[in-house]
Amino acid sequence: MGRARVLPSLHRATPLVSAVALLGLLMACGSGGDSAGAAQTPAGTGASTSAPATTGTGSPPTGPASDKPGTTGPPSADTTDPATQSGDPGTRCHTSELRASIGRPSPGAGQRNFPIVLTNAGDRTCTVRGYPGAAFVDASGKQLGPDPKRSPDTPTTVTLTPGRSAWAGLTFASPEISGARTALPQALLVTPPDERDPLKVAWTAGEVPVAGNASSVFLTVVQPGTGG
DSSP: OHHHHHHHHHHHHHHHHHHHHHHHHHHHHTTOOTTTTTOOOOOOOSSSGOOOOOOTOOOOOOOOOOOTTTOOOOOOOOOOOOOTTTOTTBBOOOOGGGGEEEEOOBBBEEEEEEEEEEOOOSSSSEESSSEEEEEETTSSSSSSSSOOOOOOOOOOOOETTTTOOEEEEEEEEEEEHOOEEEEESSSSEOOOOOOOSEEEEEEEOOOOOSSSSOOOOOEOOOEOOOOO
């Protein structure tokens, strides 16, 4: 009689265990878990797809592409404006290639005007641009008076083929009219534009102002020709 009571209990427990196991399996499938219990990420929803991919620095273009390969952004400002830049060092006339002279004076109303002429004595084409340097000196080489002032001119580049010349104006008020203190130079030292070494030219045009309110000497920029 003891066996008759146990067998029915075993038959009732078996379906209950099966139902619990089945329920656990269904819950695992519904939650997306794998066999080890880790959560599964649906395909195509990883972190790498949360934002669009970028290239380079991610900065958007700021202007039209340059016509030149290998450059970006807008072109730089022009730095070769002939009215503002010095002569190209590769084509500039050097002191050793030039000869200096004083051209024929052209007197004006109370003024004395002299062209300082620079001639290409070399065998290549070169350029001059801007103001030359000028200094009156005595026989010992001492400078007489201050450096000349520059007239407000616009520089231009002058191309000199061999034998061609450019000139700059040297101007001062006539000492007889201005009453400035004067001196008699022995020479005029002329330094070509953008050069350091001067050319020595004998001065034979008389006294020049070296001090006083009206003693200023002025220079103009170089221009083509000899000024005659």
